[in-house]
Amino acid sequence: MFVHFHATMKAAKTIPSVLKYFLIISVYLLLFVSLQNRRSKTLLSATTNHTSSSSSSAVDSSDDLKIRHGYTNYDAYIQRQLNKTLNPKLRKIWTTRDWDRKIKVFSRFFDELKRENLLSNSSKSLSIGARVGQEVEALKRVGVTDAIGIDLVPFPPLVVKGDFHNQPFHNDTFDFEFSNVFDHALYPKKFVAEIERTLKPDGVCILHVALSRRGDKYSANDLYSIKPLSKLFRRSELVRVRKVDGFGLDTEVVFRKKETIQRS
Known part of the structure; x- marks a missing residue:
């Protein structure tokens, strides 16, 4: 991503200033979206692991024993x-x-x-x-x-x-x-x-x-x-x-x- 960013900035020198500004903003937006996606995946993974760990500490609900939900911790x-x-x-x-x-x-x-x-x-x-x-x-x-x-x-x-x-x-x-x-x-x-x-x-x-x-x-x-x-x-x-x-x-x-x- 950063290699493409530097290449884009180099190419931007050969185009009009308005287009250059628009191109720079677009690249920054792409970087931001990419980082947010990575952060979301990390949080989802952490939440899933925590939920699995919490569930394993209690007996699983069955037809004859049901654990009530609603407790945040x-x-x-x-x-x-x-x-x-x-x-x-x-x-x-x-x-x-x-x-x-x-x-x-x-x-x-x-x-x-x-x-x-x-x-x-x-x-x-x-x-x-x-x-x-x-x-x-x-x-x-x-x-x-x-x-x-x-x-x-x-x-x-x-x-x-x-x-x-x-x-x-x-x-x-x-x-x-x-x-x-x-x-x-x-x-x-x-x-x-x-x-x-x-x-x-x-x-x-x-x-x-x-x-x-x-x-x-x-x-x-x-x-x-x-x-x-x-x-x-x-x-x-x-x-x-x-x-x-x-x-x-x-x-x-x-x-x-x-x-x-x-x-x-």
Whole structure:
């Protein structure tokens, strides 16, 4: 391009000044268009690579598990979750009129799990997405004293600050993990991987989920069967599935982490 430009400028000396001016302007325009085209291709390539990288970090949507779109970045997703967790009206409800009611329901769930030997008083337990800690308090009331919850907003002494996509705990920490916020996971694959990382071998994970219906406006995914969960829990075996009435969630899914990792 620049060789042609110099050649054109040399030839321009032999033609009238008006034509010379027009020729120079035309060459500059061609240079500008060429550079813009190169810049556009570079930006398109970078955007495509970034999108591919972001998509690969989450489980692909399928007929039975659909990831909701609309989040421009992870900070936007976190801020949306905080909008619910920090809502003063909701927090007042969770700590007053909902407090005893939810503790009673969770206590019945946990008592039944104890009778099935899926939970014991000596189980080191974690509640994921615990908000103000009703599940944690229920565990303590049924005799599981070593229990803690995590949420984006802490609620001492029952709940510590933590992102369930990146749990703030060491590997093989807990005997028992419970969550009823799977639908809030933007990256279900990472959500489950963190459970299996922090769960001890032979440890138990209980999920309460809603099947065949959309969650609330803060949900990041919609689940329509347990098949995706079975695929996500690669280091665990499915123990059982049953119907429950868990504050809008209708299905309880139980997984037990395998004692040894099977190499594929």
